[in-house]
Amino acid sequence: MTVPIHQKIIFYLLLTISAIVIFAPAIIAFSMSFMSNQEIMTGTLIPSSFTLDNYVQVFDRFPLFQFLLNSLIVSLAIMVGQLTLSSLAAYAFVFLEFKGRDLLFFVFIATMMVPFEASIIPNFQTVRDMGWINTYTGLTLPFFAMAFGTFLLRQSFKQIPKELKEASEIAGIGDFKFYLTVVLPMARTSLVTLGVYGFLTSWNMYLWPLLATTDETTRTVQIGLRQLQSQEQLNEWGVIMAGAIIVVLPTLILLFLGQNKLQKGLAEGALK
Amino acid sequence: MNDITVRTETDYAIEFNKIKKIHRIQSFFKGILFLLPSILLFSVFLFYPMMKTIYLSFFLTDNSGATTVYVGLDNFKAIFSSPIFLQSLKVTLLFVVYTVPGTVLISLVLAILANEKLRGIGIFRTIFSSTMGISVAAASVFWMFLFHPTIGWLNQILATLGIEAIGWLTDPDWALLSVSISTIWMNIGFTFLILLGGLQSIDSYLYESADIDGASYFYKLRRITIPMLSPTLFFVITVSFINAFQTFGQVDMLTRGGPQNETNVIVYSIYQEAFMNYQHGSASAQAIVLFVIILVLTLIQFKLGERKVHYQ
Amino acid sequence: MQHVEMKNIAKSYDKEHYVLNGIDLEIEEGEFFVLVGPSGSGKSTLLRMIAGLEEISGGILKINDKVVNHLRPKDRNLSMVFQNYALYPHLSVEQNILFGLNAKKVKKQEQKKRLTETAEMMGLTELLKRKPKQLSGGQRQRVALARSVVSEAPLFLMDEPLSNLDAKLRAHMRMEIRRLQKKLGLTMIYVTHDQVEAMTMGDRIMVLNDGKIQQVGDPISLYNNPANLFVASFIGSPKINLGQAMIKEEEIIIEDCLHIPLQNADITNLKKRDHLTIGIRAEHLFKGTPENKTHQLEIINVEHLGNETLLTFEVGQQFWTAKWLGQWQVTAGDMVPVQISIDNMHFFDTQTTELVQAAPNVTRDQGVIAI
Numbered sequence: 001m002t003v004p005i006h007q008k009i010i011f012y013l014l015l016t017i018s019a020i021v022i023f024a025p026a027i028i029a030f031s032m033s034f035m036s037n038q039e040i041m042t043g044t045l046i047p048s049s050f051t052l053d054n055y056v057q058v059f060d061r062f063p064l065f066q067f068l069l070n071s072l073i074v075s076l077a078i079m080v081g082q083l084t085l086s087s088l089a090a091y092a093f094v095f096l097e098f099k100g101r102d103l104l105f106f107v108f109i110a111t112m113m114v115p116f117e118a119s120i121i122p123n124f125q126t127v128r129d130m131g132w133i134n135t136y137t138g139l140t141l142p143f144f145a146m147a148f149g150t151f152l153l154r155q156s157f158k159q160i161p162k163e164l165k166e167a168s169e170i171a172g173i174g175d176f177k178f179y180l181t182v183v184l185p186m187a188r189t190s191l192v193t194l195g196v197y198g199f200l201t202s203w204n205m206y207l208w209p210l211l212a213t214t215d216e217t218t219r220t221v222q223i224g225l226r227q228l229q230s231q232e233q234l235n236e237w238g239v240i241m242a243g244a245i246i247v248v249l250p251t252l253i254l255l256f257l258g259q260n261k262l263q264k265g266l267a268e269g270a271l272k
Numbered sequence: 273m274n275d276i277t278v279r280t281e282t283d284y285a286i287e288f289n290k291i292k293k294i295h296r297i298q299s300f301f302k303g304i305l306f307l308l309p310s311i312l313l314f315s316v317f318l319f320y321p322m323m324k325t326i327y328l329s330f331f332l333t334d335n336s337g338a339t340t341v342y343v344g345l346d347n348f349k350a351i352f353s354s355p356i357f358l359q360s361l362k363v364t365l366l367f368v369v370y371t372v373p374g375t376v377l378i379s380l381v382l383a384i385l386a387n388e389k390l391r392g393i394g395i396f397r398t399i400f401s402s403t404m405g406i407s408v409a410a411a412s413v414f415w416m417f418l419f420h421p422t423i424g425w426l427n428q429i430l431a432t433l434g435i436e437a438i439g440w441l442t443d444p445d446w447a448l449l450s451v452s453i454s455t456i457w458m459n460i461g462f463t464f465l466i467l468l469g470g471l472q473s474i475d476s477y478l479y480e481s482a483d484i485d486g487a488s489y490f491y492k493l494r495r496i497t498i499p500m501l502s503p504t505l506f507f508v509i510t511v512s513f514i515n516a517f518q519t520f521g522q523v524d525m526l527t528r529g530g531p532q533n534e535t536n537v538i539v540y541s542i543y544q545e546a547f548m549n550y551q552h553g554s555a556s557a558q559a560i561v562l563f564v565i566i567l568v569l570t571l572i573q574f575k576l577g578e579r580k581v582h583y584q
Numbered sequence: 585m586q587h588v589e590m591k592n593i594a595k596s597y598d599k600e601h602y603v604l605n606g607i608d609l610e611i612e613e614g615e616f617f618v619l620v621g622p623s624g625s626g627k628s629t630l631l632r633m634i635a636g637l638e639e640i641s642g643g644i645l646k647i648n649d650k651v652v653n654h655l656r657p658k659d660r661n662l663s664m665v666f667q668n669y670a671l672y673p674h675l676s677v678e679q680n681i682l683f684g685l686n687a688k689k690v691k692k693q694e695q696k697k698r699l700t701e702t703a704e705m706m707g708l709t710e711l712l713k714r715k716p717k718q719l720s721g722g723q724r725q726r727v728a729l730a731r732s733v734v735s736e737a738p739l740f741l742m743d744e745p746l747s748n749l750d751a752k753l754r755a756h757m758r759m760e761i762r763r764l765q766k767k768l769g770l771t772m773i774y775v776t777h778d779q780v781e782a783m784t785m786g787d788r789i790m791v792l793n794d795g796k797i798q799q800v801g802d803p804i805s806l807y808n809n810p811a812n813l814f815v816a817s818f819i820g821s822p823k824i825n826l827g828q829a830m831i832k833e834e835e836i837i838i839e840d841c842l843h844i845p846l847q848n849a850d851i852t853n854l855k856k857r858d859h860l861t862i863g864i865r866a867e868h869l870f871k872g873t874p875e876n877k878t879h880q881l882e883i884i885n886v887e888h889l890g891n892e893t894l895l896t897f898e899v900g901q902q903f904w905t906a907k908w909l910g911q912w913q914v915t916a917g918d919m920v921p922v923q924i925s926i927d928n929m930h931f932f933d934t935q936t937t938e939l940v941q942a943a944p945n946v947t948r949d950q951g952v953i954a955i
Binding site: 042112229262 | 299302303304306307311312313316319320321322324325328381382386388390393395397399400406407408409410411412416417418423425457460461465468469472489514517520521524525542546547552555556559563566571
Binding site: 284285287288291292295 | 639640642644651653654656
């Protein structure tokens with residue numbers, strides 16, 4: 001497929017304009033995080049000076065490091081939990097035959113119809129009554145079971161030839177060993193996809209951490225940002241932006257690294 | 273002689289059936305064991321809360337959310353006669369109308385552009401999908417500045433064009449639109465990524481044979497790309513719908529539901545009712561309404577998408 | 585001692601339609617036994633039932649005189665090679681070969697010993713560190729074989745193991761598998777749809793069609809004494825020539841066009857039957873000379889194979905093929921003299937398709953054909 005030169009130019013033009021528009025909010029925030037407050041207040045668009053002062057300030061005045069650590073722990077825990085539970089469930093749906101399997105599969109589909117927001121009140125009560133407010137358990141446990149992840153991995157497990165399972169049945173390899181030593185290594189691409197997706201969504205979670213944390217011990221960075229924004233009011237934009245940039249940096253890097261896999265994997269899990 | 277063989281065969285058959293039954297029970301427990309963690313957590317954090325929400329919606333509650341008085345359907349009657357809740361339903365629907373077509377159309381155009389095999393296309397793909405990695409909180413902070421009445425870029429651009437400044441987040445006529453614009457921006461990344469994946473799974477021989485026939489760019493777009501992409505499009509449209517109904521973070525960050533409840537979408541309304549006013553009963557009634565809406569949307573997706581979206 | 589014994593084995597998924605029915609079979613220890621049949625005949629299902637991968641719906645299966653119907657695959661002490669080899673793509677050749685041994689709790693030292701022996705025997709010593717992706721088709725096949733060999737199970741099951749290989753490699757692997765089986769004294773049950781494989785490899789062959797046994801026997805007797813029309817046309821290449829036959833007083837008329845005088849008193853018992861189908865192998869449509877011929881037939885196609893020539897004739901509704909040794913410069917349209925003898929004909933009942941009488945010449949003296 002060769003594209004004529006004039007068509008190429010049009011494409012590049014359109015792509016560049018779109019890219020600038022899409023990326024502008026992030027770029028503006030990025031450049032603001034290096035500007036002095038004075039410059040921002042006078043409405044300067046292009047910074048004339050460069051200062052790291054905002055970053056120093058945001059770490060000084062806020063337990064931002066603690067928030068980052070909390071977010072990291074929470075996101076990693078949810079990611080590992082989701083991967084474990086989804087892969088176990090997907091294994092049962094693909095490689096095991098038993099009565100009631102189809103019914104249970106239907107139950108998993110049904111869970112997709114219940115939005116978390118609609119069941120958030122009793123969930124809050126449960127976590128509160130268990131004494132899990134301000135704990136990592138309370139922040140992560142409700143998200144371990146995941147129908148979407150189960151479907152995505154089920155799709156990927158189905159690509160594994162049935163003969164591999166049969167060969168190991170004849171050799172006397174048990175299901176759990178087969179799951180650990182054959183299925184998981186063979187499906188690692190999908191596991192990475194789901195892992196990246198799970199980490200991204202957990203890191204960016206907003207409503208639940210807002211409810212499940214009341215102090216700074218386990219507060220995640222998103223709620224930290226909310227706190228920063230509401231306390232700073234409208235005066236210290238540089239500091240707020242520095243905080244926001246720090247918040248998005250880990251997920252952006254992860255996204256850039258895993259973009260290709262995400263793009264293929266998510267469409268597959270959703271559409272097949 | 274013959275009799276003996278017959279007898280032993282039936283004896284065997286009885287024995288086999290017994291063992292088969294044991295095997296069946298064993299494999300049942302094995303299957304359940306693999307599913308148990310998920311089933312357990314779904315029960316505690318999904319099915320039980322769903323039931324509890326329905327239960328709560330028939331009661332008044334105290335500050336801690338414990339039920340006090342059974343009121344039947346009064347909570348539902350109350351919310352449907354409350355102008356604030358009706359306003360929040362209206363706002364939510366408007367929000368859906370503002371965000372869903374915008375998100376899908378813009379993402380589709382971007383995906384089609386980014387699907388061209390050009391040098392350096394990877395950079396553009398990365399940029400277009402980047403908003404998926406930006407959290408609601410951070411994105412809201414970015415846009416809060418852009419919407420700022422005096423130093424925000426939007427009003428500065430308007431000023432250079434000689435147009436009067438707009439109170440993006442403070443003017444009741446503009447607030448919902450502003451939140452919608454920022455929401456579209458946030459959702460573009462994910463939608464773009466899914467659509468690009470859909471485009472890339474279209475077999476290239478379709479285009480090659482169209483090229484041989486001398487089809488124009490837009491003809492190919494209309495006759496090959498869009499029809500082949502329809503299952504993916506269908507999926508992103510439903511997901512966008514559901515996401516729009518579940519919106520919370522940007523409202524909380526940007527407007528807190530104001531001005532004059534103009535951006536008080538349903539989840540924010542539930543949040544306020546339950547966790548600011550401590551009315552768990554009436555908040556649960558609102559949650560049920562949200563649940564029904566999403567249930568209907570999901571069922572529509574399963575029904576309409578049956579042929580394209582296979583889960584079995 | 586029978587190694588594998590089946591009594592009235594049946595398989596049904598819905599208790600109404602039977603995929604397999606009434607299978608009675610005994611396979612001797614050390615025997616190379618081939619299950620052959622067209623796709624859908626139930627041969628793979630039968631093999632998978634022996635392996636324990638499919639439930640047995642009815643009948644009794646014994647291995648080593650022990651009833652095993654209810655045993656799980658791992659407790660049946662057998663090994664299986666699959667059509668797609670079922671190699672674990674993320675493991676090296678060595679890990680693939682040893683994968684099952686850990687589960688059987690074989691000691692590390694013993695594992696090592698078996699690995700070196702097997703690798704040497706199969707010519708895999710140089711490849712042990714590679715991944716299956718880096719191997720050729722034949723090498724993968726050998727790894728799959730090695731995995732079975734290393735398990736030291738006395739019963740080998742193979743499900744169409746050669747069908748993913750090209751023709752040349754297939755011929756080579758046939759020989760290798762056969763040699764391996766003899767060397768290790770294995771009992772082999774081998775499933776294939778390819779009658780050439782069945783004929784060249786099997787000590788005995790079972791022909792299966794529509795879930796029923798058609799015939800069991802050694803390759804030569806299947807070829808010479810096919811029990812029915814199905815076996816006759818399934819075994820042998822080119823396919824046996826068939827024709828509707830009518831017996832008149834002094835002659836037999838095939839397809840309303842070939843008249844052959846009847847002299848042989850042996851076939852008088854055929855006269856009572858109205859509907860007969862005759863079968864004659866391609867190598868028995870001999871070349872005649874202008875002086876010494878029974879019929880003159882028109883050639884409609886010629887295939888030169890180098891050492892022999894295949895000629896197609898039109899006989900009534902049928903196409904008949906003749907196989908003549910050597911190279912013959914004839915072309916389509918030529919009329920050639922042929923010799924057709926009733927002594928080389930098998931007679932089948934057209935309605936039941938059962939064999940009525942095998943060709944006397946073939947059964948009387950096989951030496952004639954061998955020359």
